[in-house]
Amino acid sequence: MRDIILEARNLSYSYEDSSSPALNGLSLSVARGSKIAVMGANGSGKSTFFLCCNGILKPDQGELLFKGQPVSYRKKNLLELRSKVGIVFQNPDTQLFCASVYQEISFGPLNLGIPEKEAAEAVENIIETLEITDFRHRPAHALSGGQKKQVALADILVMKPEIMILDEPFAALDPVHTRIIRQQIDKMCASGMTVLLATHNTDYALEWADEVVLLKNGRVLSQDRPDKALTDEELLKETNLELPSVIRLHKFLCSRGMADPSLPVPRNMDELEKELLAVRS
Numbered sequence: 601m602r603d604i605i606l607e608a609r610n611l612s613y614s615y616e617d618s619s620s621p622a623l624n625g626l627s628l629s630v631a632r633g634s635k636i637a638v639m640g641a642n643g644s645g646k647s648t649f650f651l652c653c654n655g656i657l658k659p660d661q662g663e664l665l666f667k668g669q670p671v672s673y674r675k676k677n678l679l680e681l682r683s684k685v686g687i688v689f690q691n692p693d694t695q696l697f698c699a700s701v702y703q704e705i706s707f708g709p710l711n712l713g714i715p716e717k718e719a720a721e722a723v724e725n726i727i728e729t730l731e732i733t734d735f736r737h738r739p740a741h742a743l744s745g746g747q748k749k750q751v752a753l754a755d756i757l758v759m760k761p762e763i764m765i766l767d768e769p770f771a772a773l774d775p776v777h778t779r780i781i782r783q784q785i786d787k788m789c790a791s792g793m794t795v796l797l798a799t800h801n802t803d804y805a806l807e808w809a810d811e812v813v814l815l816k817n818g819r820v821l822s823q824d825r826p827d828k829a830l831t832d833e834e835l836l837k838e839t840n841l842e843l844p845s846v847i848r849l850h851k852f853l854c855s856r857g858m859a860d861p862s863l864p865v866p867r868n869m870d871e872l873e874k875e876l877l878a879v880r881s
């Protein structure tokens with residue numbers, strides 16, 4: 601049986617100044633340790649759902665359960681929930697506010713009452729892993745977008761959350777910063793952390809995710825394996841997403857008799873290369 605760490609039951613949420621709901625009966629179960637790509641057109645409700653997941657927003661209707669318990673919106677319970685469900689926002693400027701990067705990353709653990717020595721050790725660890733050492737004493741507002749993203753991730757990671765939510769973590773990153781963040785995500789997943797990640801990049805989702813959740817108009821259109829969801833052209837069209845390039849190439853090769861459509865679809869270029877070599881030999 602799946603060990604469900606987070607469950608959304610029929611969530612609805614409307615912003616005050618908006619005529620249509622941002623979430624409109626969203627239901628979703630998240631298994632512990634899973635890697636979930638949350639995808640959908642701009643405005644489909646991804647960020648609003650994420651903000652509900654750690655109690656920043658309280659749904660107008662429906663229920664959110666963390667480890668089987670309904671989320672309580674009392675201040676003490678919310679603080680605890682937020683230390684277990686961490687969000688790295690799309691725009692790191694909404695997250696960073698301390699005078700220096702070091703202070704920024706230390707803030708969470710010290711605020712939670714973790715002893716200074718222990719907090720300092722955790723901060724040093726994260727600084728090293730995320731390759732932040734060079735700018736650890738600089739003010740966060742003076743960093744580049746990619747560096748801010750590294751700090752924003754460190755900021756949440758140092759709290760050792762059980763669920764990590766990443767809202768478009770690669771937006772506006774160059775290939776080097778993308779690699780740093782990707783490697784970190786892989787380490788988090790390998791450690792058993794549950795990761796929810798919003799992206800429009802179907803190639804990455806196909807390769808990385810265990811499950812793809814497609815949102816449309818504030819509800820779940822589909823929750824399925826990536827090789828099912830991301831090869832369904834109708835579903836992709838409905839959610840403004842593109843067929844992954846490896847799937848497009850695979851389809852072309854199959855149509856020319858150069859690849860075998862009866863084999864499982866490749867999840868990345870390496871798998872496609874292997875399949876092609878096997879067909880030729």
Ligand SMILES: Nc1ncnc2c1ncn2[C@@H]1O[C@H](COP(=O)(O)OP(=O)(O)OP(=O)(O)O)[C@@H](O)[C@H]1O
Pocket residue numbers: 615616617618621622640641642643644645646647648649
């Ligand atoms: N602060 C806000 N005030 C009013 N309406 C909002 C606010 N934030 C989002 N919305 C609206 O709620 C709906 C869902 O937005 P949301 O940001 O959750 O979507 P999203 O899928 O994360 O979009 P994107 O891919 O562009 O980041 C949209 O119609 C949006 O205009």
